[in-house]
Amino acid sequence: MESLLFFVLAAIAVASALLVILQHKPIYSALWLVLCFFSLSGLYFLLHSEFLAIMQIIVYAGAIMVFILFVIMLLNLKGEEAKERLPFQRLIGILFSLLLLMLLVTASVYTVSMSNEMVQAGEISASFGGVKLFGKLLFSEYLLPFEVASVILLIAMIGAVIFGKKRIADREGGPE
Amino acid sequence: MISLNYYLLLSAVLFSIGVLGVLIKRNAIIMIMCIELMLNAVNLSFVALARYQNLMDGQIVVFFVMTVAAAEVAVGLAIVVAMFRLKQTEDVDEINLMKW
Numbered sequence: 001m002e003s004l005l006f007f008v009l010a011a012i013a014v015a016s017a018l019l020v021i022l023q024h025k026p027i028y029s030a031l032w033l034v035l036c037f038f039s040l041s042g043l044y045f046l047l048h049s050e051f052l053a054i055m056q057i058i059v060y061a062g063a064i065m066v067f068i069l070f071v072i073m074l075l076n077l078k079g080e081e082a083k084e085r086l087p088f089q090r091l092i093g094i095l096f097s098l099l100l101l102m103l104l105v106t107a108s109v110y111t112v113s114m115s116n117e118m119v120q121a122g123e124i125s126a127s128f129g130g131v132k133l134f135g136k137l138l139f140s141e142y143l144l145p146f147e148v149a150s151v152i153l154l155i156a157m158i159g160a161v162i163f164g165k166k167r168i169a170d171r172e173g174g175p176e
Numbered sequence: 177m178i179s180l181n182y183y184l185l186l187s188a189v190l191f192s193i194g195v196l197g198v199l200i201k202r203n204a205i206i207m208i209m210c211i212e213l214m215l216n217a218v219n220l221s222f223v224a225l226a227r228y229q230n231l232m233d234g235q236i237v238v239f240f241v242m243t244v245a246a247a248e249v250a251v252g253l254a255i256v257v258a259m260f261r262l263k264q265t266e267d268v269d270e271i272n273l274m275k276w
Contacts, residue, residue: 006178010186017190017213021197026205033209040216047183047227052235059242064212064249071253072205075260093199097192104188108221112181124230133232134239142236149243156247163254
């Protein structure tokens, strides 16, 4: 049952990821990416990471993708596929990503084959992946990264506002 | 129970699809989406390794990756909007102001 669920979710994830890069219009790419994020969230549930699965849906599908869709809506894109500037760009891209895939597959298979106890999942405690253990770790062992993350979010917010504001100040002729 | 290999292979496939998208697409917004796809592929391998090692630390890392991804998308899309206002295009080949 679990392996069937894994293969269905993995097939959905790979197919929707491929459809993201095969679409010509950004809006369809964004909608397929939402499906990909949902299937990844299902995989997190399979891995007993309930909190991260919910966060995946709320943060990625809920916040980031809605933000991207808003920008696509506001920009009023023409949606035309630009002609290729670089000769053989598509061919070289496919070649190099296939090479990268082979490298990653070789590395991961080799690494897992080094130690046998990693391959099969052992018994886990009931609190694994829950919000209680998560919060306890976040506020004790990972307190400094947690605070730094808040600073990163603040800087990103200020940066986004500055990028959006500059041109309006120019148009009104006032000082920045 | 699924072996760890399958999760790592799925992660590798998703990461390669993201790389392929960045390499062959010239639309800035689709390129940002492909970067998100790559981050998610890495997140999947973190979560799978956390489960198979029975350690929560991998999940904490994924939490921070999600935070940084949100910040990255906010700044990246602000740059795309500023770029669109300047050039009326979102084709990254057209953005060559600093190139020559």
